[in-house]
Amino acid sequence: MASTTPYTIRWGIMATGWIAEMFSKDLLTNPAARDVHDVRHEIVAVASSSAKERAAEFITKIDGPSTAKTYGSYHELVADPDVDIVYVATPHSHHFQNAMLALDAGKNVLCEKALTVNAAQARKLVDKAREKNVFFMEAVWTRYFPISIKVRELVASGAIGNVYRAVADLSFGNDAPEGKVTFKDSHRMVNIDLAGGALLDLGIYSLTWVFQALYHVQPEEGKEAPKVVAAINKYHTGADETTSIIVQFPKHKSQGIALTSLRVGTDVDGHNSGGPAIRIQGSGGEIQVMGPAYRPLQYKVIKKDGGGKVEVVDCPIPKDPARDWGHGMFWEADECARCLRDGKKESATLPWSESIMIMEVMEEALKQGGVEYPELISTDVFDAQSPLNTGKR
Ligand SMILES: NC(=O)C1=CN([C@@H]2O[C@H](COP(=O)(O)OP(=O)(O)OC[C@H]3O[C@@H](n4cnc5c(N)ncnc54)[C@H](OP(=O)(O)O)[C@@H]3O)[C@@H](O)[C@H]2O)C=CC1
Ligand SMILES: O=C1OC[C@@H](O)[C@H](O)[C@H]1O
Numbered sequence: 001m002a003s004t005t006p007y008t009i010r011w012g013i014m015a016t017g018w019i020a021e022m023f024s025k026d027l028l029t030n031p032a033a034r035d036v037h038d039v040r041h042e043i044v045a046v047a048s049s050s051a052k053e054r055a056a057e058f059i060t061k062i063d064g065p066s067t068a069k070t071y072g073s074y075h076e077l078v079a080d081p082d083v084d085i086v087y088v089a090t091p092h093s094h095h096f097q098n099a100m101l102a103l104d105a106g107k108n109v110l111c112e113k114a115l116t117v118n119a120a121q122a123r124k125l126v127d128k129a130r131e132k133n134v135f136f137m138e139a140v141w142t143r144y145f146p147i148s149i150k151v152r153e154l155v156a157s158g159a160i161g162n163v164y165r166a167v168a169d170l171s172f173g174n175d176a177p178e179g180k181v182t183f184k185d186s187h188r189m190v191n192i193d194l195a196g197g198a199l200l201d202l203g204i205y206s207l208t209w210v211f212q213a214l215y216h217v218q219p220e221e222g223k224e225a226p227k228v229v230a231a232i233n234k235y236h237t238g239a240d241e242t243t244s245i246i247v248q249f250p251k252h253k254s255q256g257i258a259l260t261s262l263r264v265g266t267d268v269d270g271h272n273s274g275g276p277a278i279r280i281q282g283s284g285g286e287i288q289v290m291g292p293a294y295r296p297l298q299y300k301v302i303k304k305d306g307g308g309k310v311e312v313v314d315c316p317i318p319k320d321p322a323r324d325w326g327h328g329m330f331w332e333a334d335e336c337a338r339c340l341r342d343g344k345k346e347s348a349t350l351p352w353s354e355s356i357m358i359m360e361v362m363e364e365a366l367k368q369g370g371v372e373y374p375e376l377i378s379t380d381v382f383d384a385q386s387p388l389n390t391g392k393r
Helices: 018-027 052-061 074-078 092-104 118-132 146-156 198-216 330-341 352-368
Strands: 007-014 041-048 070-071 087-089 108-112 135-138 165-171 227-234 238-247 252-259 278-280 283-290 298-303 308-314
Touching: 007 018, 007 074, 018 052, 018 087, 018 330, 041 052, 041 074, 041 330, 052 070, 070 074, 074 092, 087 092, 092 108, 092 118, 108 118, 108 330, 118 135, 118 352, 135 330, 146 198, 146 278, 146 283, 146 298, 165 198, 198 238, 198 252, 198 278, 198 352, 227 352, 238 278, 238 352
Parallel strands: 007 041, 007 087, 041 070, 087 108, 108 135, 165 252
Antiparallel strands: 165 278, 227 238, 238 252, 278 283, 283 298, 298 308
């Protein structure tokens, strides 16, 4: 008889910023609130590179367990034998060094998107995960939403015929006077030292939808690396502010258009009046996903021969009533738990090869647009004592 005891994984949280807070609050929700009964999560440690006190404040802020250990360094966190898996929640610039620190210590790792700054770094992380025989996944949370699963199923089942094109946009309207955007130059969204820019932060979701529709659902033998054509407008910091990418899959005669910008928003009025953020177009119909691309809540299916009928499906994100919380990041955490339970080292929903391929596309686009990140953050040589690991800023 199958066990009724949920499998528990013990998380160590690396960094105490905004997304660490969102994710950790999701970990603390009751899985039953999303009808999950086979896995559960515990936060056993939190590390801040700034100070141990910051880790303690973080636990208070998330209403986390008082038993969780607090560390003032990432090194201490990865050495903690009670931590099963480390969640890396630092800026993009830090992912390679921080994730490598944890993998090298033999930890399973869930690393925030964008996985790295370039494809060579991503390959090195995957090699290390393989060498250490540990689980490793890029935290593209949207992939694990029921809405994504449903859309992938629809595409794979031929519900809209042969899919030839996908257009996806994730853009924020942060335009400001005098050529500026509303983010300060030091903010991670535009700071070149933190691998800022629209593409690595937002455009990755546009590419995620393009890849979900045109690549992921293909049989293994049918998968091909796309041709990439990109146009980039650079911000005065050197980061990309508006990026448009065409990915072409010649064998399948399909094209994806991935758009992102910090100047104009996908959702101009905050009410989705601008239409879908994602359009997946096939010979027999179209699937539209209402944005934002990272956290969509509704899709539509329009059939060519449907006589004007549009099927509209809402996919709300469940809240834990006891905590009045539910952001949607728990589904990727559940995936990690199931993979650990089942001895899997990578997730079939976002395999290592696909994370690497998307990094290759982004690297090529940035190259075409002349965006260059500093050596400290783009090197693929691991250094445990890098300031990115020690926090010496
Ligand atoms: N999945 C999603 O929906 C989202 C994902 N993200 C991703 O999460 C990552 C972090 O983003 P976010 O939480 O918004 O960023 P924040 O700036 O809010 O937090 C980043 C944290 O990283 C640590 N850090 C270490 N070194 C530095 C440094 N030099 N500068 C700034 N922070 C540093 C800090 O924690 P400490 O001092 O405690 O070490 C800091 O609090 C990014 O990769 C981003 O793409 C972001 C938002 C949403
Ligand atoms: O991953 C993300 O999704 C939500 C955005 O607000 C954020 O900038 C980005 O990092």
